Amino acid sequence: MHLQWVVHPRAAAPVEEEGADMKETIISVNHLVKIYKMGDLEVHALRGIKLDIYKSDFVAIMGKSGSGKSTFMNIAGCLDVPTKGDYMLDGVDVGKLNKDQLAHLRNKKIGFVFQSFNLLSRTSALENVELPLMYNSKITSKEMKERSINALEEVGLASRSHHFPSQLSGGEQQRVAIARALVNNPVVILADEPTGNLDTRTSVEVMSIFQKLNTQGITVIIVTHEPDIAAYTNRNVTFRDGRIQKDLTVEKPRNAAAELLTMPVLSEEDTI
Amino acid sequence: MKLRNQLKAALRSLGKNKMRTFLTMLGIIIGVASVIAMLAIGQGSKESIQKQIANLGTNLLTVFPSASMTGGVRMEAGSSVKLTMDDYKAVSSRCPAVLYSTPTVRTSGQLIAGGQNWRTTVWGVYPDYFNIRNLDIDKGAAFTLNDDRTATKVCVIGQTVNKYLFGEGQDPTGKIIRINKIPFQVIGLIATKGQNAWGQDQDDIVIAPFNTVQVRMMTVAYIQSIMLSATSEKMIPEATDEVTQVLKERHRLGPSEDPDFSIRSQADISSAATATSSILTALLASIASISLLVGGIGIMNIMLVSVTERTREIGIRMGVGARGRDVLLQFLIEALMISLIGGLLGVGLGIVASGVIASIMSWPVTITIQSIVLSFMFSTVIGIFFGWYPARKAASLNPIDALRYE
Numbered sequence: 001m002h003l004q005w006v007v008h009p010r011a012a013a014p015v016e017e018e019g020a021d022m023k024e025t026i027i028s029v030n031h032l033v034k035i036y037k038m039g040d041l042e043v044h045a046l047r048g049i050k051l052d053i054y055k056s057d058f059v060a061i062m063g064k065s066g067s068g069k070s071t072f073m074n075i076a077g078c079l080d081v082p083t084k085g086d087y088m089l090d091g092v093d094v095g096k097l098n099k100d101q102l103a104h105l106r107n108k109k110i111g112f113v114f115q116s117f118n119l120l121s122r123t124s125a126l127e128n129v130e131l132p133l134m135y136n137s138k139i140t141s142k143e144m145k146e147r148s149i150n151a152l153e154e155v156g157l158a159s160r161s162h163h164f165p166s167q168l169s170g171g172e173q174q175r176v177a178i179a180r181a182l183v184n185n186p187v188v189i190l191a192d193e194p195t196g197n198l199d200t201r202t203s204v205e206v207m208s209i210f211q212k213l214n215t216q217g218i219t220v221i222i223v224t225h226e227p228d229i230a231a232y233t234n235r236n237v238t239f240r241d242g243r244i245q246k247d248l249t250v251e252k253p254r255n256a257a258a259e260l261l262t263m264p265v266l267s268e269e270d271t272i
Numbered sequence: 273m274k275l276r277n278q279l280k281a282a283l284r285s286l287g288k289n290k291m292r293t294f295l296t297m298l299g300i301i302i303g304v305a306s307v308i309a310m311l312a313i314g315q316g317s318k319e320s321i322q323k324q325i326a327n328l329g330t331n332l333l334t335v336f337p338s339a340s341m342t343g344g345v346r347m348e349a350g351s352s353v354k355l356t357m358d359d360y361k362a363v364s365s366r367c368p369a370v371l372y373s374t375p376t377v378r379t380s381g382q383l384i385a386g387g388q389n390w391r392t393t394v395w396g397v398y399p400d401y402f403n404i405r406n407l408d409i410d411k412g413a414a415f416t417l418n419d420d421r422t423a424t425k426v427c428v429i430g431q432t433v434n435k436y437l438f439g440e441g442q443d444p445t446g447k448i449i450r451i452n453k454i455p456f457q458v459i460g461l462i463a464t465k466g467q468n469a470w471g472q473d474q475d476d477i478v479i480a481p482f483n484t485v486q487v488r489m490m491t492v493a494y495i496q497s498i499m500l501s502a503t504s505e506k507m508i509p510e511a512t513d514e515v516t517q518v519l520k521e522r523h524r525l526g527p528s529e530d531p532d533f534s535i536r537s538q539a540d541i542s543s544a545a546t547a548t549s550s551i552l553t554a555l556l557a558s559i560a561s562i563s564l565l566v567g568g569i570g571i572m573n574i575m576l577v578s579v580t581e582r583t584r585e586i587g588i589r590m591g592v593g594a595r596g597r598d599v600l601l602q603f604l605i606e607a608l609m610i611s612l613i614g615g616l617l618g619v620g621l622g623i624v625a626s627g628v629i630a631s632i633m634s635w636p637v638t639i640t641i642q643s644i645v646l647s648f649m650f651s652t653v654i655g656i657f658f659g660w661y662p663a664r665k666a667a668s669l670n671p672i673d674a675l676r677y678e
Contacts, residue, residue, distance in 0.1 A: 079591065079671050100595045107593020118588050118675065122288055132592040134277050141277075180592070 023054040025088070026187050026219050027076060032085035034071050045071040046082070047242035053188070058214040059221045060230035063239035069223050070192065072239065076221065077110055077190045078102045090187045107135050111181025113191035117173040119165040125152065125176045126161040132184045151179035155209055171202035178209055182218075189213070191222040195229050201263055207232040208256035232256050282605040296574045297614035299567025300654070304618025304647045305625055306560035311643035312626040314553025316636035321549055324467070325542040331371070331505055332404055332538040335363070335498040335515060338531070354532055355495050359522055363498055366518050369511035373500035374398035377486045381478065385437040385449040392433055394451060394478045396485025397499070404501045412445035412460035420481035423488055427451070428460035430475035452489060456480065508537050561650065567614070568654035575607050575662035586666050587674030600667035607659020608652070615651035619644050
């Protein structure tokens with residue numbers, strides 16, 4: 001098997017550290033293959049992926065464009081289905097689900113954060129955060145509001161809940177997006193290049209929020225091609241040509257919150 | 273997604289493009305308003321025609337002698353002299369389905385009173401005529417059968433005649449008018465009847481006892497027609513059959529032979545006129561509903577633009593868990609809302625427009641509840657019909673493509 005050389009340090013580690021008390025697997029993919037058909041041409045985006053992600057993992061998926069990392073994220077996020085292979089998300093066999101069931105799963109178990117924020121314009125921050133709960137018929141509007149305000153508090157934006165996206169800075173918009181990903185208590189937050197459109201300081205701010213959420217036990221997976229950003233996570237998985245090239249534990253992750261304190265706040269005077 | 277949230281979201285997204293929403297709505301508003309106005313005009317004219325015909329007496333039957341034919345040249349109906357007083361007597365005594373009846377003769381007469389003169393038709397009839405034609409006496413009284421027997425020179429005149437001879441609003445009773453140089457005493461004034469369905473002035477008339485006109489004015493022995501009324505509207509066919517039988521027998525015609533007279537009923541004319549105005553109404557309404565249809569196409573157009581513009585929004589919604597049917601419903605509700613609000617405003621505008629038409633053009637206009645319900649429902653159906661395709665398009669978007677859409 002061509003995947004046998006891949007190092008899985010984390011797969012074995014918990015057994016050694018915690019004995020029989022094994023970590024709960026949130027995402028488990030096996031022999032995952034995705035082939036796009038473009039006319040007669042077949043594009044092999046994923047060529048057999050085996051990956052387990054555990055509860056409270058903070059994973060960075062890395063790789064060049066075309067390595068298959070986005071395809072993996074789409075499948076992991078239940079936006080797409082694999083051509084072959086198994087995908088278990090929190091005990092649910094995703095491969096067997098239809099479109100509506102996938103939508104339901106996205107609503108219940110997944111929170112998305114995008115590179116370009118993807119907030120609804122002319123809709124307040126609070127209402128943007130409420131959006132996933134709108135599609136959950138079991139939640140009352142009172143509960144919806146409470147949970148959304150809590151989520152905004154979590155990202156430190158409770159005071160700006162009635163601002164529109166156009167009135168918020170890029171970092172603030174991304175924090176609203178994180179609150180939106182958070183509001184339905186997902187088992188995993190998937191972030192696709194969450195710092196791609198942000199400057200350094202704001203990127204660190206966003207990473208500090210992810211780190212904070214991760215310490216609370218939330219599983220976070222981010223896609224990034226910046227090693228600096230990946231250094232804030234606990235585990236780096238590198239994709240190459242549709243296969244996993246490396247899967248390494250980060251021995252000493254950087255602490256975003258601590259770095260933020262030492263970082264100078266750039267003002268207009270610093271512009272040369 | 274809960275319906276209340278759906279409605280709120282639809283209202284908000286419509287509110288984001290107020291001008292566009294209003295213009296889209298305008299198509300429906302104008303469509304619904306014109307359907308309502310056209311139906312109101314149609315219904316109004318239909319009712320006014322029906323009213324006028326009922327005014328003539330709906331149970332009215334008129335028996336004419338058939339057209340004579342001399343050497344292949346057909347003459348006007350009633351030109352031959354084939355109805356006699358004996359015919360009339362037979363009809364009035366032997367037809368149980370006939371309630372009122374009168375023989376009639378008419379001639380035109382030059383009327384002179386004081387310095388004024390006027391030319392009009394003078395009818396010679398029995399007093400039953402007033403019942404058959406639903407004529408009311410405004411001032412004075414009608415003549416009696418006794419006046420007829422003695423061929424008294426009295427007459428009853430219509431409002432138009434009164435206006436030209438004595439002046440509008442004057443009481444003509446007791447005054448003398450000379451008809452073709454014969455002096456008549458006016459004993460009654462007929463209440464205003466207005467125009468009939470053919471635009472004829474029903475107040476331009478002088479009515480005198482049958483014998484007086486037949487013997488003193490025309491000096492003839494025949495009668496021109498027999499007017500009668502059936503006991504009820506339902507009895508009109510029955511009365512027609514009875515009269516046909518009696519007259520055929522009297523004219524020695526076999527049951528298979530064509531009668532030498534014809535019977536016209538007011539109901540025939542009434543139903544023909546009603547059918548005509550119904551066709552006219554349908555025509556007007558269908559032309560108006562074309563504009564409603566065009567309004568619907570406007571909705572579809574704008575919704576398609578909206579779906580394209582909001583591809584990203586659709587992607588986001590699907591990303592956070594909206595199912596296809598949630599998105600479908602969202603866009604369908606928006607389309608429906610445009611057509612419903614447009615429909616409501618259209619109903620208002622239609623009522624106003626009908627009122628304006630009624631007051632400016634002085635056309636008879638009747639707005640019915642049915643026309644409002646019909647056009648409102650039609651606009652709703654149009655909203656669903658033309659909203660469906662764009663909504664379907666939105667719902668079938670692939671979330672990944674929609675999220676990447678720039």
